[in-house]
Amino acid sequence: MMAMGPLSIWRSPLIFLAILAAIFGVLPLLISQYRMSIANEILIFALLAMSIDVLAGYAGRTSLGHGAIFGTATYVIIYWTANLGGSPWIGCLLAIAAAVLMAAAFALFAMRVSGVYFVLITLALGMIVWGVCLRWSNVTGGENGIRGSGRPDIIADPFVFYYVTLAVVLFFAFVIWRFVHSPFGLSLCGIRDSESRMRSLGYGTTLHMFLAFTITGFFSGIAGVLYAFFNNFVSPSTVELSQSVEGLLMAIVGGVGTIFGAFLGSAAIILLENVVSQYTARWPMVLGFMFIGIMIFAPQGILGALKRQATRKL
Amino acid sequence: MDRRRFLKNTGLILATSTTGVLSAPWVARAQAAPIRIGFMAPLSGVVAAGGREMVEGFNMYWEKKDHKIAGRPVEVIVEDDAGNPDTALRKARRLVEQEHVDFLFGNLLANTGLAVANYVKGNGVPYFIPIIAADDLTQRHRIKNVVRVAGYTASQMPRPLADWALKQGHKRIATISQDYTFGYEQCGGFSQVFTGGGGEIVAQLWNPLSTSDFSPYIGQLAGMEIDAVFAMELGADAARFMKQYANFGLKGRIPLLGAQNFTDQSVIRTLGTECEGIISSAHFAEGSDNPVTQKFVKAYQEKYNKLPSLYGFSVYSGAMWVGQVIEKLGGDISDRDKFIDAVLHSELTDSPLGRPVRFDDYGNPIYDVYIRKVVKNAEGKYWNVPIETYPSVSQFWTYDPKEYLKQPLFSREYQGIQKG
Missing domain, CATH: 3.40.50.2300 (Response regulator)
Known part of the structure; x- marks a missing residue:
């Protein structure tokens, strides 16, 4: 029982979700509108980081393509609403569908490989998406991007939009948590630990990887849609490699394989970017040092380190 | 000294002493309500060199004015847009919603400028763009509060x-x-x-x-x-x-x-x-032999030890243009529409070009080229x-x-x- 108590904290997502809901829920009452927009961005990127963490932490595959999937959704909804004048709600569905399709296409290439090959393939596919967004200027507006036509009235108010984001992100955080703790998620862990053993046990590892990748694309797509509503603008920088890298770094900083660490990682990186850049133009260097520090002192990420501390004491 | 101010000052000292790059905001402490300007330029990333010359040109004008205009002190808050539209948007949001600036100024790359322009379209904050040359900002998709002071349209110059x-x-x-x-x-x-x-x-x-x-x-x-x-x-x-x-x-x-x-x-x-x-x-x-141009070139050279580029010149002149209008309005720019109208109907005089400049009906300056x-x-x-x-x-x-x-x-x- 002694051992079960603290351990079950790590097993139940509800406590974490409650803490997150409490923290992010009261934030807008305490901080200025600008800081609320930063919190909003943290939530959106946490969802992207969580989707990457599913692959990185549970399937042992490091993706550098999820930024492109995320950005695909952003492009689709903004193009649909601004250039075609379509309904934003249909746009949401189209954007998420596009992200899932994009992820499925990525998965076809990447499902059979692991390790560095997986990194390279997702990197290359992400670069292709970026290249298309940059060059297909009749549709994507080239490097100038597309300016959106604003949020729908019902979520136009920043407060309302913030809470909608919070609800959506927490809901999908729960869904992702359930997903990785489902039998399917456990079989992903099995693939991570030994793909050949899983295969010899009769699991269709390739199909597992295909589905896992496609489903994480769905989560990235939702984050991309939220980002489109948030920024009301899209340009190739939304799909570029640094977006994928940032999402991955958030997952790593928070703790790979912890899911909820994504919130910490996202908060740490976005806050640092915003705070440090007010004081020095060399802020990317400060970020670099932070990553090195984390790799040395907390290689399992912030939440990973806390988790280890908590379990070691027992 | 609260914590924020402390951080700001330490940041300033750190930035100046360790890197020699002054990027922290210049903070005025005066009694009269200051005019707050949010200035954005790429200070990191591939176009950082141009961004720094923009800051030079901007500072040069306000230093010449001793950071005062029409009896009001001027606070310039400099932000790095990193040449990235998402960052530019975030910084613009910060400047408007947290720093409560009276107007925005700057940006170098068209994509950063277009992103910020789309943002200010919704809230009416005046935004001045001496460098952003995207044609449509003064042609097919004009935004009233986005004004190209001392800037130009990309296709205008090569004709x-x-x-x-x-x-x-x-x-x-x-x-x-x-x-x-x-x-x-x-x-x-x-x-x-x-x-x-x-x-x-x-x-x-x-x-x-x-x-x-x-x-x-x-x-x-x-x-x-x-x-x-x-x-x-x-x-x-x-x-x-x-x-x-x-x-x-x-x-x-x-x-x-x-x-x-x-x-x-x-x-x-x-x-x-x-x-x-x-x-x-x-x-x-x-290299123009116009004495006014040469005076500017010499002053710039003495201050920064190099000849001025288009970036330094344009931002300096843009600041001058806005400064002249603020003076004409007696320092009262609280009515944004009035402020923008005054800018659009004004003429830039005494600029380093050595000849007056005015806008066409679409808000783009007409120049002798x-x-x-x-x-x-x-x-x-x-x-x-x-x-x-x-x-x-x-x-x-x-x-x-x-x-x-x-x-x-x-x-x-x-x-x-x-x-x-």
């Missing part, structure tokens, strides 16, 4: 050069340009006027940004029977193109014409003979010297604005080329 080329007897020209919107617009302005006047654009080459090896392009140019080359390149690409053009022996064989940024001081400052004799067109020429040649000055430095002037060039050249606006925006596919 006189095309006319000049025709007068030189050039019949066949090939263009090479960076493959993005700013390139399409500049190249389009040139190609439209050149073919409209009976010239022929033999070929149009588009190179990706940051091309390190131009030999495939230069090889193609060498094989064409052409009278001149029109090149639109920025920054390091421009420097590399000029060097390789000379190395391949084309310099002196096929005359080289350039868009204004091609031979901008920020590029030719570090170059040698390879840039000599290149012709370009722009409203500003640091120089045809400039790169020559060595008395100090042995290369600079742009005017050899001919086209008076009162607007963004619509000689076309009727209404007719002109019916044509699509320039792109790789649409270059306004008329087949003779």
Whole structure:
């Protein structure tokens, strides 16, 4: 029982979700509108980081393509609403569908490989998406991007939009948590630990990887849609490699394989970017040092380190 | 001293002492309500060099004014947009929603400017853009509170050069340009006027940004029977193109014409003979013998130990323009509509151009445009010297604005080329 108590904290997502809901829920009452927009961005990127963490932490595959999937959704909804004048709600569905399709296409290439090959393939596919967004200027507006036509009235108010984001992100955080703790998620862990053993046990590892990748694309797509509503603008920088890298770094900083660490990682990186850049133009260097520090002192990420501390004491 | 202020000050000391880059905001402590300006420029990323010259030009004006205008102190809050539209948007949000600035100013790359313009469209904050040259901001998609003070439209400047080329007897020209919107617009302005006047654009080459090896392009140019080359390149690409053009022996064989940024001081400052004799067109020429221009050039040189580039000049003049309007309004810019209207109906006087500048009906300045040649000055430095002037060039050249606006925006596919 002694051992079960603290351990079950790590097993139940509800406590974490409650803490997150409490923290992010009261934030807008305490901080200025600008800081609320930063919190909003943290939530959106946490969802992207969580989707990457599913692959990185549970399937042992490091993706550098999820930024492109995320950005695909952003492009689709903004193009649909601004250039075609379509309904934003249909746009949401189209954007998420596009992200899932994009992820499925990525998965076809990447499902059979692991390790560095997986990194390279997702990197290359992400670069292709970026290249298309940059060059297909009749549709994507080239490097100038597309300016959106604003949020729908019902979520136009920043407060309302913030809470909608919070609800959506927490809901999908729960869904992702359930997903990785489902039998399917456990079989992903099995693939991570030994793909050949899983295969010899009769699991269709390739199909597992295909589905896992496609489903994480769905989560990235939702984050991309939220980002489109948030920024009301899209340009190739939304799909570029640094977006994928940032999402991955958030997952790593928070703790790979912890899911909820994504919130910490996202908060740490976005806050640092915003705070440090007010004081020095060399802020990317400060970020670099932070990553090195984390790799040395907390290689399992912030939440990973806390988790280890908590379990070691027992 | 609260924690925030403490951080700000320590940040300032750290920034100045360890890196020598002053990027923390200048903080005024005065009794009268200050005018707060949010200034954005890329201080990191690939265009950081240009961004720093923007900050120099901006600071130079406010330092000359002793950070005061119409009796009100001026606070400038500088933010790094990193040359990235998402970052620019975030910074604009911070400046408006947290710093409560009276207006925004700056940005270098068109994509950052367009992102910020879309943001201020929703909240009415005045936004001044001396560098952002995207055609449509003063053409098809105007936003009232986005004003191009001392800026220009991309396609505006190369048009006189095309006319000049025709007068030189050039019949066949090939263009090479960076493959993005700013390139399409500049190249389009040139190609439209050149073919409209009976010239022929033999070929149009588009190179990706940051091309390190131009030999495939230069090889193609060498094989064409052409009278001149029109090149639109920025920054390091421009420097590399000029060097390789000379190395391949084309310099002196096929005359080289350039868009204004091609031979901008920020590029030719570090170059040698390879840039000599290149012709370009722009409203500003640091080698102009106009005494007002020379006064500015000397002052800039004394302060920053280099000749001013288009970035420094434009932002300095833009600040001056807004400053003059604030003075005229007696320091009261609380009514944004009145402020914007006053700017749009004002005339910039005493600018380094040495002649007054006003806006056309679409909010784009009308300039006397120089045809400039790169020559060595008395100090042995290369600079742009005017050899001919086209008076009162607007963004619509000689076309009727209404007719002109019916044509699509320039792109790789649409270059306004008329087949003779």
